[in-house]
Amino acid sequence: MFIIARYELSRLIMTRRGLLSLLAFSLVWFLILRYPIYSAAQFFMADAPGGIIVSFFNSTIINNLLSWQVPELAVLWVIALYLFPVFCVVLTADQTASDRARGTLRLLSLRAGRDTIFFGRFLGQLLILLMLTLLALLSAVALVLMRDSTLLQPSLHLSAIILVNMMLVLLPYTALMAWVSSMARSARQATMYAVIIWIVCSMLTGWLSRQFPGLSILDMVLPGAQVQSLLQLSGWNTLSLAAIPVIQTIVLLFLGRVIMQRSDW
Template identity: 35%
Template structure:
């Protein structure tokens, strides 16, 4: 097994090797069960009820397409996942190298692996973790819808819808993981990296738009804020959202190139 493969494997199993990591995984599982049982199930029941005012409310908010999913559970899942998966990706991917660099483990690892293997291996490991999470959550939401509707052939007839939604959610979280790769190089505290990423996600676009009114040209930095396309994707069906994915792909490339170039020159 190559060094790159070992680094990816280590990154995937890392959460299970510490008490804190195991607790975080169990807590995340508990939170998802609550999301599944309350927001998703309740929203789906309201969407499936022809007498419910929810569809009118969604139309008023400009979110009428959420009622057009083949399963109401998937519409509710899509809306929730677009805004829940990115913060989760930030939390999970925050410590790609910071703690290990401070402990001196990164210096030891560099004796056995190249810098590009370490940097891109950690990023790839985090991608795999997020992919497994997306598969598990979209499957559980779909299974809930199948059990409610009794449509046992749903998976067979609509597998393309699930695949498209899963791929697009995966692309959505990619720049957040890449951002944490960059911040893992720039910063020396995991908590600081997490706070910076969360603030950028929540307020970055508005901040850069405001700065653009003071200093012409700064508003273009808003294009680098991960998630700036989420509000547009929210009311789109996945098959209508492909053009919006150019943003997260470009952001991922920018963050990864910047992070790797800095890591190559960083003293550990």
């Protein structure tokens, strides 16, 4: 399982598709560093042009973000919560799909069980996401230190909080792509399946919640459902919502495993 996970990480830097994905992520993140994060100190000032961002969030969220000792990381926190899941869906779409189309899953199954392949690919994608998240945080910390070298300790502390929470947020998205990839024959098809499932489940849970207020807990079914609540928390208190993505991940991995075990290659 760990050999397969390590191979997934190596594919990121040894294949054309992986390198293109890494280049796209790097370019987008450079633009984010250059503009919103670099200007973070002014971004939250009410009298600054960037202060218009406050209109997108409620006062509780804004007051919470204003309390951050390192404004650059506060902006990174907001951006990462909404942007990284998109990267996650794109990067983790091809876990088993293309191997199924090429017929190489049968060859792999001669050396490893289906569970080993399924969970090994899942773990490999998590390693990739961990590496990218670390690189994003380290680049932001370097930017902070260029402005004020005395902020090293609070920057590292906040970065640890962001890293743990981002991996929790990305867990169910990665599990979702593991599930749909076990049904698809290409990364594009897996992405389409994920979008369809997301839209249908979102509409269904929204309708049920409106018709039956007692079923409002269904709003927590979709990955990322806790993002708005996370923005209202600070520090390690954010881990109070950790159970939501963990449960979502377990359910989605179970569904993916069932498909993987029953599929005919």
